[in-house]
Amino acid sequence: MSTATAPRSTVPAAPKANPPKPPRKKKQHGANESAGVFAPTMMTRIGLIGVSILSVFPLYWMVVIASRSTADAAGFPPALLPGGNLGEHIQAAFAHPEADLLLGLRNSFIITGTVTLSVVLISTLGGFAFAKLKFRGSKILMGTVLFSMMVPLQQLGIVPLYIIMVELEWLDTLQAVILPFLINGFGIFLMRQYVEQAVPDEIIEAARIDGASTLGIWWRIVMPALRPAMVVLGLLTFMLNWNEFLWPFMVLSEQNPTIQLAIQQASTAMFAADMSMVFTCTLISIIPIAVLFVVFGRQIVHGIMEGSGK
Amino acid sequence: MTTQHTAPRLTWRERLTRIDVKAMPYALVSPYFILFAVFGVFPMGYTLYASLHAWKIGNPTREFVGLDNYTFLLTEYDRFNWSVVNTLGMFVMATVPQIVCAMMVANALNKRLRRPLLWRMLILAPIVTSVVAVGVIFARIWGNEYGMVNGALELIGLDAVNWQGGRLESWFAISSMVDWRWMGYNALIFLAAMQTIPKSLYEAATVDGASPRQQFWKITVPQLKPILIFTVFVSSVGGMTLFVEPLMFAPGTGALGGGTTGQFQTTAMVLVDILRTHGNYGISSAAGWLLFLVIGVVAALNFLVVNRIQGNK
Structure with missing residues (x-):
């Protein structure tokens, strides 16, 4: 199973042969329909x-x-x-004994913020190296990244990760949730794509001749050029991790929940009893992501389309 | 002292530069690979080790038992085999319509529309919800007593369906959650690929008299093959590790059981149940590896299917 090569193959191959007939004959009735294929x-x-x-x-x-x-x-x-009744419900939801929404929101912001910063930073470093630097083994290493991007090792390794957290006595701590998610293969892939387009080789060579170090080039040339891509990756990472459930469910308890765990507890505890309260809690959990989506919709749509390996 | 011409050929500064050029790339990628080794590769190997031992939480002794944990799951613990069936069933129910719909939606989005960003955001909107939220909302939509779907069925004179009771019924309802959340996302990925197809292909086909429908099947779909393989692979992995949707479908104590008789218990739920409820490291690790193997087989089969469909066209 050569999964490692799959994403590369997602870059569509150029059409093997140009269509034999040049689409020039405008007088044929076909010309009208050629607009027709793309006309809604x-x-x-x-x-x-x-x-x-x-x-x-x-x-x-x-x-x-x-x-x-x-x-x-x-x-x-x-x-x-x-x-x-929305205002009244929101007040009641925050005071609800069955689900600690405030603590959940706080924990989720800490976890998601840390993970997002880390993923963005590590991805810009790695993406720059893979896109612009020559080093032995870079192809194999990039293949490993692509493989890790497609195979959710965090999910498959959940048993030993859990054992490790038990042994370290880290259950119910935030670092147990944060650590396994500090990297993301997709981030490296996205940044590599972007650096290749956004930073011309000549600029890097010129900087080298002027005596700039690799880190200097990263900081002064690559990082500023990457700012739009960093926003996109940050948004996608934030959304993904805000909504993460399985791993926090494994290692955190009801006393120290993320917002998603708090919602799940709320729905478990009072689903039949108070439907509108459960929906209010759920609505609260969605608001941060919904705000990001409305404000940065263009970047998010872009990021998903770019990240597909177009 | 100048050393430019003789003995040490490189100046101090040049040497530093050389080290910088040679070693710095590895330093830049090292954070990723160190964390990947610790939290990705090591756990996988450790699972293999744990799966070969009788090992429970709070018990320091671990006895080597060979493949016993695997044979227990495959021959004695019925829930495991059924969970594989359930997961596969929900995967097929969720993925096939989702990919067909996503292709059609992408094809529509690829036309010359006014306000393209607005359409794309509307289609993508479900992605803002967490799976937990989807579960809360859809449990209400498919609910037995006050559910919206059952209400509608009764309104048109049909019998209400017990969506949580039966295997197929619950699979259907749970698949709808997956479809709703991911269809738009996949549509955007297909759209991105469609935009790279040269327009001249369509113009030439039009000159040859091909209808839009023929052009969709003869040009668009074959050109999408690489991205289709990619999407189906990602969906296989996601579908075979399905967890939160069925967990939220019947919230309450014992939700990990996936319904009264495990009719919608997925393999990931079995794994977590063995680990969290029973604290059995050995057997849950074996379940993890079996799940990994199943994913590999499913992904390989899907690859063959997608390749074949295209080949016949």
Whole structure:
């Protein structure tokens, strides 16, 4: 199984042969339709509107349920318009004994912030080295990165990682959650792609002739050029880790939860009893990511499309 | 003292530069590889070691038992084999429609639309939710008594379905969570690949009289093959380690059991159950390696399937 080479093959190969017929004959009726392939039809629009509604409806509905009384939430046909109880529910949610939302938010910010900083920094270093520096073994090492990107070792190694945390008596500590996630193969891959495009070889050579060291080049030339890519990687890493569940679930307890664990506890403890309260807690957990998504939507969309190895 | 012409050919400064050029690349990539070795490679090897021993939490003795832990899972612990069936079932149910939809949506997004960013963000919106949140919302949508889907079924005169009770029903509901969250993301990845297909291919095909539908199947899909292989691989890994969606589908104590009779218990849930609830390091490690093998087989099979479909076209 040569998984290591797979991402490289995602860079689409150039078409093997140019189409034999040059698309020049504008007089043929085909020329009209050539615009036609990329012109949206009625079906395209209807389909996209339908899919968009399906995408957004569950999110909208969460707000609806969170803002109405539990009695409304349980009725049928279900409530489809927001009510006026949201503020009151949010206050109650933060005071709720079953789920420590404030502690969860605080822990999640600490964990996610640390992981994001680390991933971005380590990825700019490695991405720069793989893109612009020549060193023996770089191909094999990059292959290892690509392999680690596709095989979730953190998830497969969860048993020994758990054993290690037990032996170190690190259960229920934040470092147990943070440490295994400080690196991300995808980050190195994304940064390597970006450095290759954004930093011309000539600039690096010129800096070398002027006597700049490798670290100096990284700091003064590469880092400034990488700023947009760092924002993208930071956003994606933040989203991914904010939503991480399995590993925190393994090593943290109810006394020291991340926000996701707090939500899970809330839903376990009071799902049947107080639906709108569970939805309010869930809504609170989504707000930081939702704000990032709305503010940085362009960068996030870009990052996902770039990261696919286009 | 000048040393430029004779004995030590390099100046101090040049020597430093040489070390810098030779060694610095390794220093730059070392943080990644050190952490990868400690938290990626070492645990994998350690799992292999643990899986060959009878070893429980709080018990310092570990006795070498060979493959006993593996045979226990495969022949005695029914839940394990069923969990593999469940995971595979949900993987197929979730992945096939998801990839077909994502391709169609990507094809639509690839047309000349006004406000392309807005459409892309709408399609991508589910990604803001955590899996836990998806679980909370969808448990309500598929709920037995107050569920939206059952309500709608009754409204049109059909019987309500016990979505948590049966194997296929629960797989279907859980797959919908995976589909909803990841379809848009995959659509954007396909879209990125579609944008690199040269427009001249379509123009030439149009001149030859190919309809848009034919062009989709004869040009777009074959050109997407590499990214399709990549996506299917990533989906295989993600699908075979499915955990949170089924856990959230029936929240409560014993959620790791995946329903009253384990009808939607995935292999990852079995693994965590053995580890967390029973504290059995040895058997959960064996489960981890078996899961790894299953993922390898599934990924290889998927690769063959995707390759084949394309070849026939």
